Amino acid sequence: MDQTRFVHPIAPGDYVQSLDKGLAVIKAFNSDRRTMTLTEAAEVTGLSKPSARRFLLTLQALGYVAQEEGRFRLRPRVLDLGGSYLTSGELPGIVNPYLADLNAELREACSVGVLDGDNVVYIARASAQQRIMTFNVQVGTRIDPVITALGRVLLANLPGPELETYLERREQLGTQPQVHQLGGFQDDLTAIRERGWCLMDQEVELGVRTIAAPLHNVDGLVIAGINVAVHTARVSLERLEGEFLPKLLAIRERINETLAEYGPELKNY
Incomplete structure (x- = not known):
């Protein structure tokens, strides 16, 4: 695991890769990629298509993304993540x-x-x-x-x-x-x-x-x-x-x- 990009490196046993990957899917959306297909999400994040699918569907179930005609987009609930910082x-x-x-x-x-x-x-x-x-x-x-x-x-x-x-x-x-x-x-x-x-x-x-x-x-x-x-x-x-x-x-x-x-x-x- 390359920890040079982490603010506070931790022991590998304490690191939850699935959380990293889930956040990477959220961060893949931006002003140039307002919507993405499953294939596009996998390419941008470097995940396999099955993994990208599981993360996107989980985020959809939690209300963080929506899917329409095979394209995923963020939902307003994502603002809760940043809003928690601003309010706390x-x-x-x-x-x-x-x-x-x-x-x-x-x-x-x-x-x-x-x-x-x-x-x-x-x-x-x-x-x-x-x-x-x-x-x-x-x-x-x-x-x-x-x-x-x-x-x-x-x-x-x-x-x-x-x-x-x-x-x-x-x-x-x-x-x-x-x-x-x-x-x-x-x-x-x-x-x-x-x-x-x-x-x-x-x-x-x-x-x-x-x-x-x-x-x-x-x-x-x-x-x-x-x-x-x-x-x-x-x-x-x-x-x-x-x-x-x-x-x-x-x-x-x-x-x-x-x-x-x-x-x-x-x-x-």
């Missing part, structure tokens, strides 16, 4: 009012995200009131942390051994050259950590600028990041840093004060 996790509930305040002031998209494995996952979002960006982020969206200000803020604040492990894993997966092509990557992370914020211009998508800062718990541990995304046609680099950054940092401090009230048990999400 403290962090989304804490940050949402502050995101709403920042969004109302800047009239631009604001988000909070965390590192989950090798991705940034957005856990809270206040959308732009006037959107001309094709970069569509929603709660639950996962993205490479290297190409976003939010991701780099989180990487910059990883403990040294964890960052080294992350970079080694990228190299093993064949994505390390992307980091090298961006130039001075680790020096950039050091500068971000010392400065306390990150601005990136059109790395995630042409026409999109992002600026982000870390969120800390009472012990000073970075547990998440907050960012603002703008379009180049609306917001210049000078305005983003001169006007938006101070407001982002002010909201960040308000969030950190609230996070401190929860004590050291609020560690990561």
Whole structure:
């Protein structure tokens, strides 16, 4: 079993492969594969057709997928899986009012995200009131942390051994050259950590600028990041840093004060 993709590797005897495979079937559905036949599901997940059939029929019986004319699609019950996190996790509930305040002031998209494995996952979002960006982020969206200000803020604040492990894993997966092509990557992370914020211009998508800062718990541990995304046609680099950054940092401090009230048990999400 290849455990490099797991957040917390466990002993093989404790690992339930059937659960992994069932979740893989659910995750196989996306915006490009809104429906799938049994054959397509097997090809995407790497399962045999009999195995894919059993998982799909089990998910259908549980109400997570529906079948019509030989094609399977997700049902709304799948939202319960993510909804459980949003309702049981403290962090989304804490940050949402502050995101709403920042969004109302800047009239631009604001988000909070965390590192989950090798991705940034957005856990809270206040959308732009006037959107001309094709970069569509929603709660639950996962993205490479290297190409976003939010991701780099989180990487910059990883403990040294964890960052080294992350970079080694990228190299093993064949994505390390992307980091090298961006130039001075680790020096950039050091500068971000010392400065306390990150601005990136059109790395995630042409026409999109992002600026982000870390969120800390009472012990000073970075547990998440907050960012603002703008379009180049609306917001210049000078305005983003001169006007938006101070407001982002002010909201960040308000969030950190609230996070401190929860004590050291609020560690990561």
